[in-house]
Amino acid sequence: xxxxxxxxxxxxxxxxxxxxxxxxxxxxxxxxxxxxxxxxxxxxxxxxxxxxxxxxxxxxxxxxxxxxxxxxxxxxxxxxxxxxxxxxxxxxxxxxxxxxxxxxxxxxxxxxxxxxxxxxxxxxxxxxxxxxxxxxxxxxxxxxxxxxxxxxxxxxxxxxxxxxxxxxxxxxxxxxxxxxxxxxxxxxxxxxxxxxxxxxxxxxxxxxxxxxxxxxxxxxxxxxxxxxxxxxxxxxxxxxxxxxxxxxxxxxxxxxxxxxxxxxxxxxxxxxxxxxxxxxxxxxxxxxxxxxxxxxx
Amino acid sequence: xxxxxxxxxxxxxxxxxxxxxxxxxxxxxxxxxxxxxxxxxxxxxxxxxxxxxxxxxxxxxxxxxxxxxxxxxxxxxxxxxxxxxxxxxxxxxxxxxxxxxxxxxxxxxxxxxxxxxxxxxxxxxxxxxxxxxxxxxxxxxxxxxxxxxxxxxxxxxxxxxxxxxxxx
Numbered sequence: 001x002x003x004x005x006x007x008x009x010x011x012x013x014x015x016x017x018x019x020x021x022x023x024x025x026x027x028x029x030x031x032x033x034x035x036x037x038x039x040x041x042x043x044x045x046x047x048x049x050x051x052x053x054x055x056x057x058x059x060x061x062x063x064x065x066x067x068x069x070x071x072x073x074x075x076x077x078x079x080x081x082x083x084x085x086x087x088x089x090x091x092x093x094x095x096x097x098x099x100x101x102x103x104x105x106x107x108x109x110x111x112x113x114x115x116x117x118x119x120x121x122x123x124x125x126x127x128x129x130x131x132x133x134x135x136x137x138x139x140x141x142x143x144x145x146x147x148x149x150x151x152x153x154x155x156x157x158x159x160x161x162x163x164x165x166x167x168x169x170x171x172x173x174x175x176x177x178x179x180x181x182x183x184x185x186x187x188x189x190x191x192x193x194x195x196x197x198x199x200x201x202x203x204x205x206x207x208x209x210x211x212x213x214x215x216x217x218x219x220x221x222x223x224x225x226x227x228x229x230x231x232x233x234x235x236x237x238x239x240x241x242x243x244x245x246x247x248x249x250x251x252x253x254x255x256x257x258x259x260x261x262x263x264x265x266x267x268x269x270x271x272x273x274x275x276x277x278x279x280x281x282x283x284x285x286x287x288x289x290x291x292x293x294x295x296x297x
Numbered sequence: 298x299x300x301x302x303x304x305x306x307x308x309x310x311x312x313x314x315x316x317x318x319x320x321x322x323x324x325x326x327x328x329x330x331x332x333x334x335x336x337x338x339x340x341x342x343x344x345x346x347x348x349x350x351x352x353x354x355x356x357x358x359x360x361x362x363x364x365x366x367x368x369x370x371x372x373x374x375x376x377x378x379x380x381x382x383x384x385x386x387x388x389x390x391x392x393x394x395x396x397x398x399x400x401x402x403x404x405x406x407x408x409x410x411x412x413x414x415x416x417x418x419x420x421x422x423x424x425x426x427x428x429x430x431x432x433x434x435x436x437x438x439x440x441x442x443x444x445x446x447x448x449x450x451x452x453x454x455x456x457x458x459x460x461x462x463x464x465x
Contacts, residue, residue, distance in 0.1 A: 046301035060309035063301055069317045076321060080328040087332055089340035096336075103333050123330045127322035146314075151307050155314025211303070 010086060017082040024071040028143050031067065044215055047144050065149035072134045072146070102126075113271070114278040121274070128156065129270045136210055136262025139254075147265070148211040150203065157203035160273045164198065167281040171289055175282070202272055209265045213257030221250050429453045 035048060047064035054060075083099045092100070103122075106129075110122045135146040146152045169176045180191045228245040301307075432453050433446075 044303065046303045046305060049299045049301055055309055058308055060313075061301060061307065063310070066310065066313055069314065073317060073321050073324070077324050077328065080325065084329060084332040087336045089336050089343055099329070099333055100337070103330060123326040124322050126330075127318060127325050130325065131318060131321050149301075149310075150304055151310035152314040152317075154306070155311040156318050158311060159315045159318055 013085060014082065017078050017085060021075050021078040021082060024074045025138075025141055025143075028068055028071045028138075029141060032064075032143055044218060047146075047149055063149070064144040065146040065152050068138055068143055069131070069135065069146045069152060071143075072131060072138065076130055076134060110274060113274040115283065117281070117283060118274075118278060121277070125270050125274055128273055129266050132156075132206070132266035132269050133263055136266065137258065139214065139258040139262070145210055145214070145262070147206060147262070148214055150207045153207040153269075154199075154203040156269070157199035157206075160202065160276065161199035163273075164276050164280045167277055171282055171285045175285065179282070198276055202269065202276075206265050206269050209261055213261050217250060217253050217257055220253055221246060224249065425454075425457060428457060 031050075035050065049061040049063050050067065052059050052061045083095055086093060087096055087099075103126075106126045107119070107122045110125050111119055114121060132147055135152070137145075139145045165176075168179065180188050180195070182191075224245040225243045228243040229241075232239065232242070232244055429450060433449055436449065
């Protein structure tokens with residue numbers, strides 16, 4: 001194993017995996033360059049539609065957010081292959097230490113927040129975090145972040161809602177229905193609203209944060225350009241057209257909105273997923289039910 | 298090129314997004330968590346095995362240590378026995394040598410004693426003879442006559458015998 005790691009074949013596979021990891025991003029950037037017309041003024045709009053497929057109920061537009069999601073998935077897939085390439089029980093490499101650390105961390109996070117019953121949720125929570133974080137980070141290479149599309153984040157929230165409901169129904173459907181009339185019967189409508197509000201709030205929080213980030217970035221950039229042309233507009237030639245004031249501040253905003261906010265929202269979304277699923281699951285009742293089943297057999 | 302609205306809801310896009318998340322979940326589970334978990338399990342096995350073999354080796358070392366200690370003790374005993382036996386043998390030999398030497402010395406002393414006695418007796422008889430002769434001569438001279446040699450001898454002998462008895 002060990003001598004194999006320094007062989008030319010091993011290094012070639014490594015290089016191939018890294019290339020395959022980067023290629024989708026380059027492909028996305030090329031698509032963006034080819035299909036985006038030069039901007040005219042300030043434009044705040046959703047993702048670009050490449051083409052539309054006719055489907056029952058509603059036509060399906062294949063947009064930038066879909067394509068960028070797929071780019072993230074393919075890149076992450078090759079990243080996984082790269083990270084697990086040359087795993088060794090006795091001679092761990094640097095990248096293996098990183099992988100082990102990450103996996104230990106997600107497992108610990110899940111078992112701390114959800115309890116032992118949900119230990120198998122670690123890859124799911126990691127998938128939410130990775131997809132959300134990398135989608136938001138796509139703005140760093142100038143691509144449209146899929147997380148600022150309501151449909152994308154809404155889909156994730158819907159899936160989480162389905163999981164919450166599934167675990168609430170673990171003790172039987174009647175138990176689930178009854179849980180709405182607690183602690184007092186007349187609170188039922190409020191409980192219902194709260195139940196529906198969960199996925200909606202999750203979706204809108206994530207989507208709103210990312211979208212507002214890009215909106216603010218665009219607005220600030222446009223304002224700075226206007227200000228710049230007002231102050232330096234009198235200068236001759238190129239000096240008059242160059243937006244000097246756009247140097248600096250947009251970069252700071254980008255660090256905040258693209259990196260910090262994107263990672264934070266990914267973390268928040270994953271945390272909320274864990275907390276909602278774990279808190280909705282009636283663990284005590286479920287254990288009692290299992291005990292009763294064991295007793296009856 | 299068209300753009301979608303900033304806030305728009307499309308069922309198919311939502312379904313695609315759900316599928317994307319599920320696909321990534323499966324990919325992560327299959328290509329990241331499973332291999333790492335297998336590797337960790339393998340490592341655990343290796344650790345367990347080496348601990349087990351270390352315990353085994355320790356046990357073996359203990360038992361062989363006991364064995365060697367026993368052997369060493371046996372060797373000590375044997376050495377003590379050999380030494381004591383050798384000592385006994387030497388003692389016996391020395392005793393024998395000393396005894397034989399004593400015997401020889403006694404023998405020599407006895408012989409010397411006998412020799413001495415013989416000498417003494419020889420000397421006595423010689424002295425007796427000389428005294429006899431001297432007394433004969435003296436008495437001849439005193440008496441001026443020659444006594445019968447035999448009578449004379451008898452006389453002297455009795456005299457000397459009396460003398461010796463009185464002396465002792």
